[in-house]
Amino acid sequence: xxxxxxxxxxxxxxxSDLTSTQDSCGKRLLVAAPGAFRIVGGRExxxxxxxxxxxxxxxxxxxxxxxxxxxxxxxxATHCCHKYLRIIKSHFRVVAGLNVLSGPGDQTQIRSVRExxxxxxxxxxxxxxxVTLLLLSSPLNFTDHVQPVCTxxxxxHEFILxxxxxxxxxxxxxxxxxxxxxxLQEAEVELIDRTKCNLITWYNGIITENMICAGLESGAADxxxxxxxxxxxxxxxxxxxxxxxxxxxxxxxxxxxxxPGVYARTSRFAGWLKASQGASVSAARxxxxxxxxxxxxxxxxxx
Numbered sequence: 001x002x003x004x005x006x007x008x009x010x011x012x013x014x015x016s017d018l019t020s021t022q023d024s025c026g027k028r029l030l031v032a033a034p035g036a037f038r039i040v041g042g043r044e045x046x047x048x049x050x051x052x053x054x055x056x057x058x059x060x061x062x063x064x065x066x067x068x069x070x071x072x073x074x075x076x077a078t079h080c081c082h083k084y085l086r087i088i089k090s091h092f093r094v095v096a097g098l099n100v101l102s103g104p105g106d107q108t109q110i111r112s113v114r115e116x117x118x119x120x121x122x123x124x125x126x127x128x129x130x131v132t133l134l135l136l137s138s139p140l141n142f143t144d145h146v147q148p149v150c151t152x153x154x155x156x157h158e159f160i161l162x163x164x165x166x167x168x169x170x171x172x173x174x175x176x177x178x179x180x181x182x183x184l185q186e187a188e189v190e191l192i193d194r195t196k197c198n199l200i201t202w203y204n205g206i207i208t209e210n211m212i213c214a215g216l217e218s219g220a221a222d223x224x225x226x227x228x229x230x231x232x233x234x235x236x237x238x239x240x241x242x243x244x245x246x247x248x249x250x251x252x253x254x255x256x257x258x259x260p261g262v263y264a265r266t267s268r269f270a271g272w273l274k275a276s277q278g279a280s281v282s283a284a285r286x287x288x289x290x291x292x293x294x295x296x297x298x299x300x301x302x303x
Contacts, residue, residue: 099183166233210264
């Protein structure tokens with residue numbers, strides 16, 4: 001009787017993984033809404049400040065950042081992955097709910113990577129289309145420390161969200177060529193118009209419509225090595241939630257005037273994100289449906 005109950009419980013859990021949805025994306029359960037004071041440069045992020053931020057690791061060493069979109073999907077940059085295709089997939093892992101690299105706590109969740117879906121039009125020279133999706137081996141459990149972020153439905157939706165504060169976060173080095181930070185860092189940045197970012201004295205025309213610049217004109221707040229793939233996240237006062245506006249892609253060194261960080265603009269990839277997740281989830285649903293059927297058959301034989 002106890003074995004039958006266990007099998008039925010496993011079946012229910014598999015089914016819930018397939019049908020669960022997350023309606024409260026972009027919510028920080030442990031940290032209040034952004035205040036009116038600007039963070040210049042970086043500072044340690046409060047515990048639980050960015051519950052969708054993950055560390056993508058190779059053999060337990062931090063490699064890149066990433067952003068939780070759902071319990072099965074993490075968004076990151078293609079340049080974090082395309083040179084490492086020959087590495088055994090089992091060497092990659094995603095760590096969620098992490099604040100201190102050297103001291104993961106009870107709130108952390110570790111998942112291996114089942115599938116890597118890189119954008120087929122990624123250009124390694126121009127860094128255009130620098131987005132990749134990671135399908136996790138098993139679903140994340142949403143907690144105060146682990147939550148999904150929201151994504152803009154399209155470019156028009158991005159414009160009407162009325163963003164008031166934008167932040168970058170990660171364990172990247174505080175200066176060009178420096179060492180990684182042990183504690184998660186955050187900094188408030190400004191979104192910079194593409195026309196301005198393409199000025200001759202800025203990036204001289206290399207910023208495509210699939211990119212967005214963010215930082216400070218002075219260079220005082222910027223992403224750096226180790227932050228790649230992590231989120232540029234903006235707060236919508238109208239909806240009281242955060243959206244991932246960009247994926248950390250590249251920049252000229254770090255923290256230089258007129259050379260802000262450049263991010264893959266997620267609103268430009270909304271259709272690709274939806275289609276890519278849907279195709280693989282359908283395959284996973286067929287696989288898990290067979291597993292559920294097998295579990296239910298086993299349970300029936302125990303009646």
